Amino acid sequence: MQQAHKAILKVRHFAVRTPALRTLRSISTTSANREKHDNVASNSSRSASTTSSSQQQAVAAAAKAEPFLSGSSSVYVEDMYESWLQDPSTVHKSWDVYFRNVNSGALPGEAYQRPPSLGGSAVVPTGTSSSLATQGGLSVENVDKHLSVQALIRGYQVRGHYMSYLDPLNISRVSLEKMNEDLLHDNIFGGKMPFSEQDMEQEFILPHTTMIGGQEKSLKLKEIIHRLEETYCDKIGVEYMFINNREQCDWIREKFETPRIMELSEWEQRLTWERLLRATRFEEFLAKKWTSEKRFGLEGCEMLIPALKTLIDSASSAGVDSVVMGMPHRGRLNVLANVIRKDLDQIFCQFDSKLEPNDEGSGDVKYHLGMSHQRINHVSNRMVTLSLCANPSHLEAVDPVVQGKTKAEQFYQGDTKGEKVMSILMHGDAAFAGQGVVYETFHLSDLPAYTTHGTIHVVVNNQIGFTTDPRHSRSSPYCTDVAMVVKAPIFHVNADDPEAVIYVCKIAAEWRMRYRKDVVIDLVCYRRFGHNEMDEPMFTQPLMYQRIKKHANVFKLYTEKLKARGLVDDATVETKLDEYEKICETAIEKAKTETMLQFRHWLDSPWKGFFKDPYGKVDLKVADTGLPEEELKHIGEVMSQASDMNIHPGLKRTLKARGEMVANRTVDWALAEALAFGSLLKDGTHVRLSGQDVERGTFSHRHHVLHDQKVDKKTYVPLNHVSDNQAQYIVCNSSLSEYGVLGFELGYSMTNPNSLVLWEAQFGDFMNTAQCIIDQFISCGQAKWMRMSGLVLLLPHGYEGMGPEHSSARPERFLQMQNDDPDSFPVFGATDDFEVRQLQDANWIIMNISTPANYFHALKRQVALPFRKPLIIFSPKSLLRHPEARSSFDEMLSGEKFLRIIPESGPASENPEETRRLIFCTGKVYYDIKKERDERGLTNDVAITRIEQIAPFPFDLVEKELEKYPNARIDWTQEEHKNMGFYDYCKPRIRTTSKWSRRVHYTGRQPESAPASGSKASHIIQQKKLLNDAFRKL
């Protein structure tokens, strides 16, 4: 072993709590690695600096040429150079001379001036801390030492976390140490450790990049190492040197390096202990009462509860009054009980398998339910609303939903900077590393229309995912590495050290409130039992679980610690435990008196005042969706003007055409949409449209944000200029994500029912990368969690010969999940109630609309309904510009409404008995069929009826059509393949409507696996055949 290592080991005996040698090993990783890390670190310095990086690099290059410096020191030379530029007195005199020479143009290799004598020292003799800067010269050896101390400090800052004691079981360290074994002869000092045993007693000036000195400007080397070990290699691993912002790095350094800064007050220690007691006792109580029930207990990470409470205390003290949370299964009941303070009896009665639900819908298992609760925070003495979003089993799916809900709360509170509303997301280690939606959600975190101004992420890192070890569940060293993409600081902490956890939480909350950026707490813990309480972990992790069996729980460990400090005694422990036991027992007695399960008590977004009564019974009237002529005209004119903007000539033409349409009392698709939005905004309803390229519109038809052609970033949103007191319109191009963004908009839509929130897919088929949000939340959120949402999905759909990828938004999938019965004609009593009652029972509404006016009414009906349902619209592509797909103002005036079907209105309808064929179809294909019919001169023979609201199926209106054409053959015609599209859904319902008396003939493409042909030619052939088939035998 080298002398220097021996010396440092010796120092450790009297100065260092954790082994310095190990740290040095970790610092001295491979040269490639080191350069990578150092570059990151030095980049961060550079970016915050006023110096140009080329200047610095030139200095570093010059330094390389100096015989007295090794090339590997260039990073530090750059750093010193930057510091020197700001204040020459911050560097040693010798460097001052050197940099002066470089700056005055000294050639590489010539800038270094030998000092007059070798008597000087780079180190400060003990007790003369200020003398260093005044010394005349340096030995080459001492310059090297000086640099080496800086390297040492930076090494700890960059990589100290690798050597910190994070694992309560002490298992993961073993592999780390092994990994570092070969790296003993490090490269950081060129393979030669520059410190001797005597150097440990020498004092060194501390660089400005560390705060370990507190008020002291220099320290003995052994003390430097001791303090660095304490800061970076104990129970907290601070990972932050990748952040390219010097001010933020300095802030973190100050929070962790300042001597004794991490100590908690006695009051905080007792509070943490009491919270830990409740967290621990809660799980023990459940385990005792329901021995064979799944609850995904928190045992092994009980510190999650005091951690969350500390985050909330700190945020509340800093002004936050609403915290929106999302979390997975692990410890959820404990969070509900001890953080959100859900009544314990309500939780306990969920364990009673005999209780039946009092509410409609499927309900959900107890560890998925949401909750919202307002309570006083006893630390801040302020009211705070805590909500936990309901979530499916699909891990991490709730992340973007929480963010959307948070963003909406911020919007409605006028909280533009996230001062009042904040989100906390909890994660499992395996899920955090493995699920792509985590990454998608992180990438929303700093986008203007999506930012929630910083989320605190807490990872319950129990070092296992079900039965899988971390080495098989991720390729990154930490499960938290994904957070590095947004430069969020990551605080790894050993969850067996309550004080370290609490300190980290305080800093995380402070970070969030100060910088309004994401931050991650990695609670490194263990899982005391199996994945759930029924599971045997010894099958797969025998050694880990042998160790866990011998490991005392953190409450016990902390109790001993506080007893030793005289902060608690046996009597207090007993009293507090008894107190909590009594609370649980009382609650269990109360739970026994419950006769029904009340899912409505578990709403994460209660819409106060939206329903007429607390039981969700609603007045079934639908408000008028039409508009007075003047209003249509006014909004149309607003949409035709560009204010003072220099707009593109093409856009000028578009706006001019809009103006002409308005003058002619006509609307196309884009104008109909704008009229609907405009009138809602004018009435005070907030509208938000989000998705990829929605501002202009994928098909360049919308143009809701006008860009000045001469002034950079000058934009104008006409819909925000409809009237003085209007609500705000937000239209935002999203990141290239479907899962994350759709989840976000769903969360946004849940917050306030008096809004219209829309998500548009670039093409409808891309919706399937967000399938989880559609399947788990949108189609059944109300059934599982009594959660309503009026979210609108716009899914461009239609066969235009563009190939298999952009033709179908897969209507069949949505229709398959519709909850109406194909074999039963709904009966609701009063007939004029049919439409709204049917909608009330539906899980969602599915439309394929063929006219602009109907699109206008559909959007407006979303808000006019006395309840909220998700609306899926298969929106058109070619119809956006189709000359026949135009509507008149007449169809949009007051008194007009959304048409669930558009019946035939031509000659066939006047002579229905004679009509030989009644074609039902939907969407764009209508125009093709109609054209073909008219060209064939079959207007008397064929009636074409469009079904605009596919689901819930308009049985009542279809019945009228069937009765009207008693002698017609019934066809369903679609352009989609037979195994896709609308046929499978509509056919049995038409049959049911006819009381199974009439056949339904299919016309369309034959079954296929790909949604459409890749060749334009075969598309055209197929389309021709389809039309031929539609009129065959006539």
Ligand SMILES: Cc1ncc(C[n+]2csc(CCOP(=O)(O)OP(=O)(O)O)c2C)c(N)n1
């Ligand atoms: C998206 C998704 N895939 C798979 C599962 C099945 N599953 C449930 S828990 C679990 C392990 C989760 O491990 P981790 O995230 O570390 O949380 P822990 O259970 O350890 O707290 C898996 C794979 C799931 N719930 N969600």
Ligand SMILES: [Mg+2]
């Ligand atoms: Mg885990």
